[in-house]
Amino acid sequence: MSTSIVMTVIGPDHPGIVNSLSEVLDRHGGNWADSSMSTLAGQFAGILLATVPDEKTEACLAELKGLSASGLEVIAHIAQTEPSVEPARTYALDLVGHDRPGIVKDITQVLTRFGVNVNELETEVASASMAGGPLFKARAILTVPEDVELVEIETRLEAIANELMVEFRRER
Secondary structure, eight states: OEEEEEEEEEEEOOTTHHHHHHHHHHHTTOEEEEEEEEEETTEEEEEEEEEEEGGGHHHHHHHHHHGGGGTOEEEEEEOOOOOOOOSEEEEEEEEEEEOOTTHHHHHHHHHHHTTOEEEEEEEEEEOOGGGTSOEEEEEEEEEEETTOOHHHHHHHHHHHSTTOEEEEEEOO
């Protein structure tokens, strides 16, 4: 049997971070299953799902924690079970609008009100001199309950800002 470990990783960006993580997993017979990693403001930031044989889990967790000596903070959690899932559909959501403080809070409040789960979220603020200021751009993968109409969510999201463009696409 194997144990699923979900970990977050952060530290000053430099070559070899991903290699360090993969070497630890390899030494303990682990498998790198899923990840998302990025560099933000000079910091490496990532989230990773790995599986490790049950008998090697504790040693692997200890070695991952030991990476802090090299400036890399690893927070690891053992995944207990898969969450129960209500009937739902998966959509990609693209948003573009004028940036302002609180825009993510306002968007996520609408999604939460409809019981929508945010599975993935990527955001950026881009220069848009022709638009009169910076533009906020977001792409999200969402799980939407079967009984929720997309047009209702879209209407509420568009009401957040006059020029917020909202587009949903069905994911597989």
